[in-house]
Amino acid sequence: MRINLFLVLAATSLFGCSQTKTNNSNPEASTPQGDSLLTEIQQQTFKYFYEGAEPKSGLARERIHMDGEYPLNDQNVVTIGGSGFGLMGTVVAMERGFITKEQGEVQLDKVMKFLAAVPRFHGAWAHWYNGDLGTVKEFSDKDNGGDIVETAFLAQGLITVREYFKEGNDTQKSIAAKADSLWKGIDWNFYTNNKNVMYWHWSPNHAFGMNHAIQGFDECLIAYVLGASSTTHGIKPEVYHEGWARSGAIKTSLTKYNIPTVLKHNAQEGEVGPLFWSHYSFLGLNPKGLTDQYANYWDLVVNHTKINIEYAKLNPLNYKGYGADKGWGWTASYSVKGYDAHHPDNDPGVISPTAALSSIPYAPTESIAFANYLFKNLKKQVWGTYGFYDAYSETENWYPERYLAIDQGPIVVMIENYRSSLIWDLFMQAPEIQEGLKKLGFSSPYLK
Template identity: 60%
Template structure:
């Protein structure tokens, strides 16, 4: 989903994700109900409630035929692209991890969870693949590719990496289980080892390309250089025991021979890495989430960065920016911060301090819980206790809102809901970090690229 904000004009993103369309408005102004939600929950109880309600997006809200994560769920029933049953690869990877959380927290039984995971894996086995990579969108009823854009109708290596991150986590969770669970873990192992990361170097270049299509080949022409949300793709490409890439692909393609490093500071904090080639800029908050649902940033370092510092500083720079609130937007403050790509007042948008439209996306602060637990908790309480059912619904907090514009949308995006469940759990127990980092291939890939981590044996 996020790539389009880097690759296509904002107008096209609005057409793809239109918060408003000819078929009807997708926005709604909620009515506060101060008594609708409990206001006396402890922090632990509130965290669990948020996780459980959001988990339901991937459980109750899953596309019924495939069991995979829907691209979006609109509680107003308006779907501009008639994509109600389109599933999305990256959010499905996040959903796989959310189901592990659900089993561990008792939201569902282990037996229920394993049965659902089996359904998902069976579907993924039969779905369209392109040199082992899945497409960004898949038709939930058929497993056929649903074009994300005219030329984006083939393999999507970044979304595939997010899916594989979830698959490996589930494999690690099940591999020592009963006979059925071990068989499912083996099935998952074959799936991830079928991804031909090396193909996506486009004729052997030392960089990974985002897309390949059997119809348009490399015409999307998107070599992925850092820094952005795609670090885990390079780690997995190096880690693959079947179609791995050499370390030079990471150092030359992703890290740009060291040009990725930044000496900029904001609000007295080091930026650490140049975000997506823009020196000194601080990108949308999801860049500190997607690759780190499984990749544990605690003590993770290479020649370019201390990744805990990177993500902690990214979080606190955004926090401090929203507290300063240089544009004087209504509602910003200690209990309302966090800018990331999400629905917006006039269409989908990539919110950040460089592009601040007065829109708060709950996933930004909530999924930053490991990096800033106190600051994140203030946002959770404000959303739940103060804004209430303006922003809270069947699958947790809605995707975005703006007090400045009095704009509240009863809509969800899978790729925003997933990190909330997973990152809150990582902040509480480290569960998903521990599972993903226990994979021997992940450790080998990190070693190949020159990383150090307390999790590397």
């Protein structure tokens, strides 16, 4: 079954979602420069989480396909992790004036009420919900309950909202208190299953049947940091050191293109993972000056990015449009071969704009060059209602008009962290985060 774009936009209008103050960009317009370029990308991309939000819950839809190629009953499926990114994006939008504070308050209060009302599993949320019904939508047979990693991505956003609003007016303080209560209700320790490692899933039907231990390095560092930071259901330091860090085996001397990988990526031997591994945990957690006994995390994420840029320069498969000043960056995204986690050793010739754009704090020159390349050469094909589409291939002449929440969210947040450190500063100032990092043996310029 197909769904027309009109149905999505009509549903949004029907439920009275306010419009942002910006207009859709004209694909024929000249390329913006400097700050205006970054502002335009942030504004347009944020619309995914505001104008494109599922209207009853206020949460981010898992996906929006402007070409209509998805089942009608998918349009109300909301994603918990992507919604966490959207909460941080909403703070950016209010601070930048993309929406008013009052508009942000209405949206955020709706989200907090929905999150408090839906089923939770030892405090954790499921990966997906039916936003119109407030019920769990299973991700897979045994993944129909708590997802502690998606919950961690959401919790980053809850803490950010709390810190932004905690000294505000009465309405803002009320939202901050709701966000605080939701965050404190997560039972991180339960997800250790009484072992010195965290487990990704718990199901009311299958318990820990997925048996997916969370071990690094990948996108899940934030789950351990938040688990250690919890003042209500915290994890022991041993869970981090023996579980995530594999009792020290997370360290490696591996290089890629003569660039140190710093930590062993949770990938095939000799490979690095997709770039979202260096984005999702670091939307709130600032890697600048962040170190522990295993890594300098700024070196980790910068080198991960440099490896992607070097691969684009070498372009060993001779794909069209690759280069440090053209297309670069590989992550989990749509693809000519279906959704996949792309990286330099798994590249079907597909570029996902979020990979380079969300790496802007790590490689600003190359990220901005990539944005300019898209605007100047491919804007008609890759730019739409909610910013850059999820993925494209110049080699295959493939330009699907599709979006994914988990790819759009980091663009807004990481561009802001590059520009002002807003989200980094808010998250890192949280007293629980500071104590949690100390508990795990981290050093950071933020720690008092």
